[in-house]
Amino acid sequence: MSNPTDLTISSLQEGYRCGAFTPVDVLRALEERISAVDPIVGAYLSRDFDTAVAAAEKADITLPLGGVPIGIKDAINVQGESCTCASRMLEGFRSPYDATVISRLRSAGAIPFGRMNMDEFAMGSSTENSAWQKTRNPWDPARIPGGSSGGSAAAVAAREAFATLGSDTGGSIRQPASLCGVVGLKPSYGRVSRYGLVAFASSLDQIGPIARSTRDCASIMNVIAGKDARDSTSLDLPSEDFSARLGGDLKGVKLGIPKEYFVDGMDKRVRECVENAIRQCEHLGAELVEISLPHTSYAVGVYYIIATAEASANLARFDGVRYGHRAKDPKDLLDHYMRSREEGFGSEVKRRIILGTYVLSSGYYDAYYVKAQKVRTLIRRDFTDAFEKVDAIVCPTSPDPAFKIGERIDDPLRMYLADIFTIATNLAGICGISVPCGLVEDEGTSLPVGLQFLGKPLDEARLLGIADAFEREGSGDILTRSGLPA
């Protein structure tokens, strides 16, 4: 490969070390690639090339991510840059500080470069809820890239970013990674600080990497993970090398296959593709164990109560006073609030705030919210029981390949069901990763399918090892040829 933008982070760093190119060369090549393909893909909301070049000129390539540009989901604050969460509510907002993940990336030599499109306030599964623009799937521009971190996944697939940060509340890293044919990791709850991530559902949100190899995801995890006094939910754990288990095989690994994740109504081609991939895991040495996660079918219902309840509380901060959109000439304070929020929020955000307010309201709190929290206990227990028997779980990431833009936009419930295989992970607080496992043909285009591995809480190192072992044998050329032609 001649173009540095085709490289993974690990090959890019090899190129830096042997002097094949410099971080400034790479940023120029990246900018050229973005100019060529982003008019089609629409992954970037904005980018500040001059600031990035200034950082690249000073980059220390001996650092863990020295001179590596990384795209940032528009929900994560980077000092001095815009941070809109793809919402009119935050039009013109400039971050006064760096999120903890950003200061960690900077200390490791990485260059935050570009604001990646997303569903407004991370609410959605297709990135169609962005107030600013559509992002298109690089494999077929008529289709959605998944969401909510759709810009983050599409840019990596289109080779207009080496890696990006996304956030995952119910599948928002793994589902777009699956639909775009790249690797995306949702770390365990408490593994990565959310300080500086605009909160959606605080008991579920995690920041994680999207990249063109499992190895690259591990390198980013080595930098961003760890206790942060500014996020009291981040866990104080001994530091760990997330790359330690890469390069192995699957011998002796017990993989659980949950029967509830192979349901009627999922795309038959996706199912076949995932079943083939699971057989391949067996060839690589894994022992397959049939397991049951009996409360799986309740996960979407539980999620849309808990996540909307938390969102209605978190988004109450957007009152048009200290920051954010403010309606013109309010006649009184109530009018100020009601019109500022009406004008600032898009439809899906309003829908979810209303639903969340309802399930928390007097008379309904026990029937909906407390009930959902109790079923959450059962879902969590399903996983605890399963992990007594197996090292990790293997299943599909998404029930369907990328669907067409506009196909589900008027049917929120159908859109919510796109996350049926990813949501339980967040409710249980465990970790999960999606790696490409094949292509399916649909109306003349090839579309990627993701294989999902789920791991015990805080077992990312093993999970990455398993995903890497599969990826090297089973992802074929999806990761290297994915996206638009060179």
Place this chain on the structure above:
Amino acid sequence: MNSYLLARMSSPILDVRDVARLARIELTDVEAATFQSQLGRVLEYVEQLNALDVSSVEPTAHANPVFNVLRADEPKPGLDRTSALANAPHAANNLVIVTKVIE
């Protein structure tokens, strides 16, 4: 009859306009009508949780057993005033200007 039973009998009885007002969101007539039917379907879907008996199950608020994270109560430097006000839609004299609350 308590409100819980009333809710269960006639559920889902979400009145979108009423709840939107609680959430401080003005809705157009079109939005109110669309959300009413869309959220009605979501609530119907959620009814499936009623198939489970969870009377003896403890609720889970979040995934990790972490409680009472404390730190020393010491003042530390924070955002300076200029940065804190930079994103305010109305600011003057180093203050955020709010809509009049008291006549």
